[in-house]
Amino acid sequence: MAATSKKASSTKKTPVKKKAATKPVPKTAAKAPAKTKAPAKSKPAPAPAGPVSALALLPDRQAKARAVIKALRAEFPDTQCSLEHGDGWQLLVATILSAQCTDARVNQVTPGLFKRFPKPAEFARAPIEEIEEAIRSTGFYHNKAKSLQGAAKALIENYGGKLPEDIDELVKVPGCGRKTANVVLGEVYGKPAGVVVDTHVGRISRKLGLTDQDDPVKVERQLNECVPQADWRDFGHLVIDHGRKTCVARGPKCDDCGLFRWCVARA
Numbered sequence: 001m002a003a004t005s006k007k008a009s010s011t012k013k014t015p016v017k018k019k020a021a022t023k024p025v026p027k028t029a030a031k032a033p034a035k036t037k038a039p040a041k042s043k044p045a046p047a048p049a050g051p052v053s054a055l056a057l058l059p060d061r062q063a064k065a066r067a068v069i070k071a072l073r074a075e076f077p078d079t080q081c082s083l084e085h086g087d088g089w090q091l092l093v094a095t096i097l098s099a100q101c102t103d104a105r106v107n108q109v110t111p112g113l114f115k116r117f118p119k120p121a122e123f124a125r126a127p128i129e130e131i132e133e134a135i136r137s138t139g140f141y142h143n144k145a146k147s148l149q150g151a152a153k154a155l156i157e158n159y160g161g162k163l164p165e166d167i168d169e170l171v172k173v174p175g176c177g178r179k180t181a182n183v184v185l186g187e188v189y190g191k192p193a194g195v196v197v198d199t200h201v202g203r204i205s206r207k208l209g210l211t212d213q214d215d216p217v218k219v220e221r222q223l224n225e226c227v228p229q230a231d232w233r234d235f236g237h238l239v240i241d242h243g244r245k246t247c248v249a250r251g252p253k254c255d256d257c258g259l260f261r262w263c264v265a266r267a
Helices: 002-010 061-075 088-097 103-116 120-125 128-138 141-159 178-189 199-207 216-226 229-245
Strands: none
Touching: 061 216, 061 229, 088 103, 088 141, 088 178, 103 128, 120 141, 128 141, 178 216, 178 229, 199 216, 199 229, 216 229
């Protein structure tokens, strides 16, 4: 019995490795969907300070422009360019001279000027002092003489003495801005690139609510949007006629104005 117990006690039992107990993964509670915040209602932008834009007072500028043109054509059926000229070069010269000067004065000066200097070639080679003396009464004659001689030389050297038909080229000629270029393109070639904008056109178009701009280029852009292209040439002439006869800058004759019903300046 003793031997048996000794043998039994000497037999080693290999311990069975127990697997590490894995901790139960706790069940995650289902997350409730996140509450989305309702988008904040945007507040309307505050109205700009100052007077209401003339364009805001007029829902349909195109309709108004057509009505204005119809009324002015009835009043001035024979409207035309008031600067006397025999060809495109003479018109360019007359338009350059008309800056800060009346057309009536220019028409008094140009006959003698063109008799003395008939073509660009004569302007190009004339002493600048002679051109200045011939145009002195139009004002700013030093700058105007430089522009006239510069324009003559540019046409001879770059365009064979002929006026370019493209406004981008025409405005490269000394003394020829967009207003002058549109006058020339409209009268000589019958295809202005836009409405001619002088002081009368800008002032009266603002009164009519056809533009709310002061810069001539921006005024032209807005008028081009509402004035039919077929009327671009005559629109300037018609408004200028109206400005000289009725809507005079220093004393508008509102009681006699055929456009008064469309005038936002009275609002």
